[in-house]
Amino acid sequence: MEPLTWFGAYGSSFAPLLLVLVTLAITCGLCAALLAFIDNTPRASFSLFNGIAVLLLLLVGFTYVFNGLAGTEGGAMPLSTLGWMLGALAGLAIFAAMLAWFLDSFFDNPAAFMGILFKWAIYGIAAVAVLWLAVTLLWQGAAHKEWLATFDAADMPSAEEIAEHERISRLQSLGILANVIMRFTPVWIALVVLYGVSIRYKRRLGLYGKLFDSVIGMIGFGLVMFWVFTAFFVGVFDMIATHASLDQATGMKNKLPGTPLMGATPEEFPVYLLGGDNLARDIFSRMVYGSTIVIQIAPLATLFAFMVGITLGLPAGYYSGKLDTALSFLANLILAFPVILLFYLLVTPEIVETGLPQYMATVLFLFPLVFMGVLIQSRFRTQPQKNIFWMALILIPLFLIYAAAINDGGSHSKIRFWPLDFFDIPPGILVVFVAVVFVNSPTVFRIVRGLVMDIQTRDYVAAAQTRGERPWYIMLWEILPNARGPLIVDFCLRIGYTTILLGTLGFFGLGLPPESPDWGTTINEGRKLLSIYPHPALPPAFALLSLVLGLNLLADGLREESLKD
Amino acid sequence: MGLFILRRVMTMLLTAICLTFVVFFLTNLYPNLEKLAKTEGNMRMTDAQVESWLTENGYLQPLPLKYAQWIGVMPGARTLDDDGEETGRCIPPGTDPAEAPRFCGVLQGYWGFSTVFKDPVSEIISTRLGLTAKLMFWVMLLMVPSALLIGVLAGMREGSRTDRTLSTFAISTTATPEYVSGVIFIAMLASSRYGLGPLLNEWGLIAGNAPFKGTATGAMEDATFQNFFLPVLTIALYGMGYIARMTRASMAEVMTAQYIRTARLKGVKFRNIVMKHALRNALIAPFTVIMLQVPWLLNGVVIVETLFNYKGFGWTLVQAASNNDIELLLAVSVVSVFVVLVTQLISDIGYVFLNPRIRIS
Secondary structure (H helix, E strand, C coil), rough: CCCCCCCCCHHHHHHHHHHHHHHHHHHHHHHHHHHHHHCCCCHHHHHHHHHHHHHHHHHHHHHHHHHCCCCCCCCCCCHHHHHHHHHHHHHHHHHHHHHHHHHHHCCCCCHHHHHHHHHHHHHHHHHHHHHHHHHHHHHHHHHHHHHHHCCCCCCCCCCCHHHHHHHHHHHHHHHHHHHHHHHHHHHHHHHHHHHHHHHHHHHHCCCHHHHHCCCHHHHHHHHHHHHHHHHHHHHHHHCCCCCCCCCCCCCCCCCEEEEEEEECCCCCCCCCCCEECCCCCCCHHHHHHHHCCCCCHHHHHHHHHHHHHHHHHHHHHHHHHHHHHHHHHHHHCCCCHHHHHHHHHCCCCCHHHCCHHHHHHHHHHEEEHHHHHHHHHHHHHHCCCHHHHHHHHHHHHHHHHHHHHHCCCCCCCCCCCCCCCCCCHHHHHHHHHHHHHHHHHHHHHHHHHHHHHHHHHHHHHHHHHHHHHHHHHHHHHHHHHHCCCHHHHHHHHHHHHHHHHHHHHCCCCCCCCCCCCCHHHHHHHHHHHHCCCCCHHHHHHHHHHHHHHHHHHHHHHHHHHHHHC | HHHHHHHHHHHHHHHHHHHHHHHHHHHHCHHHHHHHHHHHHHCCHHHHHHHHHHHHHCCCCCCHHHHHHCCCCCCCCEECCCCCCECCCCCCCCCCCCCCCCCCCCHHHHEECCCCCCCHHHHHHHHHHHHHHHHHHHHHHHHHHHHHHHHHHHHHHCHHHHHHHHHHHHHHHHHCHHHHHHHHHHHCCCCCCCCCCHHHHHHHCCCCCEEEECCHHHHCCCCCCCHHHHHHHHHHHHHHHHHHHHHHHHHHHHHHCCCHHHHHEEECCCCCHHHHHHHHHHHHHHHHHHHHHHHHHHHHHHHHHHHHHHCCCCHHHHEEECCCCCHHHHHHHHHHHHHHHHHHHHHHHHHHHHHHHHHHH
């Protein structure tokens, strides 16, 4: 079986069209940029940056895709072709300069015109991409049918042979990219449904609905939900991945993307879509499995950090004085540690042996309980009936989970008193979780403290104080809801930061076991042979990048929309 | 002002003491000491041997006592080894025990002896810090001007397409941690088989197979554009976005101020408004941010130095931490606390000096 190409059987037919559009886009972009440079009108200045951005992106994209990874054994683009392309770019630039000069002397506002042309060229490129995908998906079986037609009715191959040939021929006409897109089908469906419903009912959905008014926010949300759905479908239904995360195949060590498996059984997926890593495991599947670890830990850890930060930050900001001084000193102390030193001190196997992470979990996991308890108590203090009901309803399950979470049945475990230990958190995950919560809480504390100090001076707080409300009621039911805007934005940003921290831990080989498929660990594995085999490290790197970028864009969109009120 | 600085220095000292004690406590936990004994002595030591090794080297004394010795307020412990000779932390090998000082700690200027590098800690720290200072200097030189430029360009017309494009760029750089951008840069620019390298070589533009080097080990002695640019760029890029966003916010705020409108209505050219009226006021806030960014850069330094194998301060931190080199780790944490708190102090003082409103009142 031949190795897969990046764009499949129909990729080459779209190349001329794409070339025309790209030429147009670059010429117009450059031209508009130059014109904008000549007469510095506010309207035109955007094209300067868009032009440069597009040029850079295209350059990077071309070098990367064609020269870097197109090299599935024989199918690499010859270097001279790339050279021609770069030469052509330079030629285009000169042409654009001449055109700009020409237009400027004859037309009224050529920059705007060129800008519009540039925009349509970009739309055209997008349309070609969609068209390519549609054609590739619709006609993926064509090669197989042709092959079948070459046989007479008399000497037809056996049914198994036909099925086998159809499978491989479909894979090959799809190419690597379309295959990857196909693997994510459930995610696309879920995204379309989610966006359809959300946009339809966006006026009734509050802040979440408003998100769909901002393009940036929508893109960010899409990226985040892409990985959330991926983690969901992989973790729960085991759908997207082509191989198990630890499966090794003979002869697949460091193989390039699209390499077929040797002697694959009919049940196996016969190709490593994004190649094999240095232990001959499938990079695509590992990347996809890695998302489950990140999506499980990052939001939950951030939530815990927020519980800790809010529970401590509210009184510190509200009472000020000695309590504030002490807590702030503690927070600054933790923040003065370089994060990586802290990780090295907290996350080594030796420290795990001492049980320190478990003790820390005991303290840190207590905060949600305290928070919920105070929340209910401050609200229903005067209504004992309701108070007891809500306390029981929320605190008993929380306590059961808490006790089960800190208890561990393992032989090294230091805390093992609880008979109802329903689940054990794998020690690696627990350590990482605790470390990340510990590092994040002081910053949240500082943010909450600052917000409280600011909001405290408002009239409604004074009104509540005059009413004779208790301090905790004012903090939790007057101040906290009014601080929600900045806190929600920071929550999104902080999930992104936590993801980066998790990656950092993996990058230094701390916490999670070395065979774990999470992104940080895979990047760490891949970086050792980076200049010879770049392909194992790049997919997890881009995955991590896209998730964090999505979270940052989402935060930006939320901030923009919440400011509009 | 004097009182303010004094208070800050006191806080700094207190933080340093607390922090080193935490590091001391964590590195002196028994499993850590056991690992140290096994790497220093012999991997196949029995539990009893480990214990005797630790006792001999003074690791099993009570924690506060050991800490006081490290600070230099208690005399250094001495023991007799198998040959009947007196050894201890205050007696360097090859000197007469009788002549050795009784106290040897940080107060006496003795930072200890590194078990990994087999060198005095103070020497290691000073050479490594020098290397990292070189890296940071170039990072600052690249990062600060470009971040300010991006921020000012984006902030001068808030909401324009320029602003959108540049803000998106700034967000993407803050979303790209060093270990991601570093890996991408190496794969594209420093690989001899992929990326731009082979092409440029074919054109005869570069002699080797890659325009940049994937390792910066050579840059420790002789930093060139070829071996030093990628690590510098990797750190600078991550820090750049944040500063640019702060500058943008500050610039956008200034541009809505009354005096800018007055200048506009007077018919001052836009270029002059930005350069003469807005810029100075807009750069106050970014200054503090730049100073506060330094501790964050320290993190990036650790990652980048590990990735590019540049043996500076961050690389030393990783080596010390992964080998439980107690005294080196303590020195490293003292230095980093110092850096964090001094930059905070500078940013506070600088803010006061830069902002006329605060300076005069």
